[in-house]
Amino acid sequence: MQVVLKVLISVLVIVGASELSKRNTMLAALFISLPLVSILTFTWIHLEGGSVEKITSISHDILLFGTAPSFCFFLLLPYLLKHGVDFFISLLASCIVMSAAYWLMVFIKKSYLGS
Numbered sequence: 001m002q003v004v005l006k007v008l009i010s011v012l013v014i015v016g017a018s019e020l021s022k023r024n025t026m027l028a029a030l031f032i033s034l035p036l037v038s039i040l041t042f043t044w045i046h047l048e049g050g051s052v053e054k055i056t057s058i059s060h061d062i063l064l065f066g067t068a069p070s071f072c073f074f075l076l077l078p079y080l081l082k083h084g085v086d087f088f089i090s091l092l093a094s095c096i097v098m099s100a101a102y103w104l105m106v107f108i109k110k111s112y113l114g115s
Helices: 002-023 025-033 036-047 052-065 067-082 087-113
Strands: none
């Protein structure tokens, strides 16, 4: 039952963001820019009895290793679209660059920071 509730809330957030974007792009951008996946995940961890240390650790890792790769995505996608590249090709290219940036961050973490 708890998994079903998680799925329903997650679906409502995604559909809500999509519908909001049809009415007000600025408000939709604000809503989408919120770290909703992180907020929901932290909430589920907490409600399932997870420790503050676990949430703190995940939050720290997101800050260190999730921000830069995501930034690559949000720089490349509008650039490609603005220059007439097909949407799906732009999306794919942006995802590939973001994935490479994530792998680079993991490599840096393992090589220089351990674990």
